[in-house]
Amino acid sequence: MMYDQTRAQQPAGQTRGPTERRAPGPEPLLPSAERDKIVQSLRHALNTFPDTPREALEEAESAYDEATAQLVNALAERRRLLRAGWQDQAPGTQSDELRHALRQYREITQRLLQL
Secondary structure: OOOOHHHHOOOOOOOOOHHHOOOOOOOOOOOHHHHHHHHHHHHHHHHHOOOOHHHHHHHHHHHHHHHHHHHHHHHHHHHHHHHHHHOOOOOOOOHHHHHHHHHHHHHHHHHHHOO
């Protein structure tokens, strides 16, 4: 039998059933509608480059600007939610709750470093 670190870190009596398991992989940083809009704009820029190169570059730059702005906003919101979850708790807060917040910070930071 293999050691299951995730299960070992759960409080006793709290095992996840099949319907409670998370989808594989981390949650996207941007909503799919926003990502799709940016990707569509970038594709349009790539497709129109032969006919109107300068306008295509301006559209690509705009897509880049939109992507970075959306990412900054999404990261700021995620940070706000994480901080709200642990900052106002009493000093005797359960270490499991703090460990969960630490794991979330680690996951997001690692994802940013892989960009």
